[in-house]
Amino acid sequence: MFWLCKAALPHMPPGATIINTTSIQSYQPSPGLLDYASTKAAITAFTHALARQVIDRGIRVNGVAPGPVWTPLQPSGGQPQEKVEQFGSEVPMKRPGQPAELAPIYVVLASQESSFVTGEIYGVTGGNHLP
Structure with missing residues (x-):
């Protein structure tokens, strides 16, 4: 992520x-996901810091922190079937999100509709709140 942003920034105009994509795991890590949660926490910190670093150039930096989202990894991730069947049931909405439910926040953050937003992490979490 660091190298990609470093390479892209010289080509990015104001506006x-x-x-970035982080995760609710950045804020509410599961004990069994130590490595994953730690990398997502680094992305969250990177997003906040980079936003401050490039704001004078008119570039905005934000992140999306999904909660449980159904992807092809869930049934193929080596988890027991009963765990796959319960995936997402622990969030207030009692279900995993679908990828199409994440897309609108990315579209808004990429558009001028969010021109006064930078350094923010948006949760798409099924009701679990980010701090």
């Missing part, structure tokens, strides 16, 4: 935006 451009960077959108």
Whole structure:
């Protein structure tokens, strides 16, 4: 992520935006996901810091922190079937999100509709709140 942003920034005009994907695990880590949660926490910190670093160039940096989202990894991730069947049931909405439910926040963050937003992490979490 660091190298990609470093390479892209010289080509980005004022008004451009960077959108990173982190996770609710950055804020509410599961004990069994130590490595994953730690990397997502680094992305969250990177997003906040980069937003401050490039704001004078008119570039915005934000992030999206999904909660449980149904992807092809869930049934193929080596988890027991009963765990796959319960995936997402622990969130207030009692279900996993679908990828199409994440797309609108990325579209808004990429558009001028969010021109006064930078350094923010948006949760798409099924009701679990980010701090």
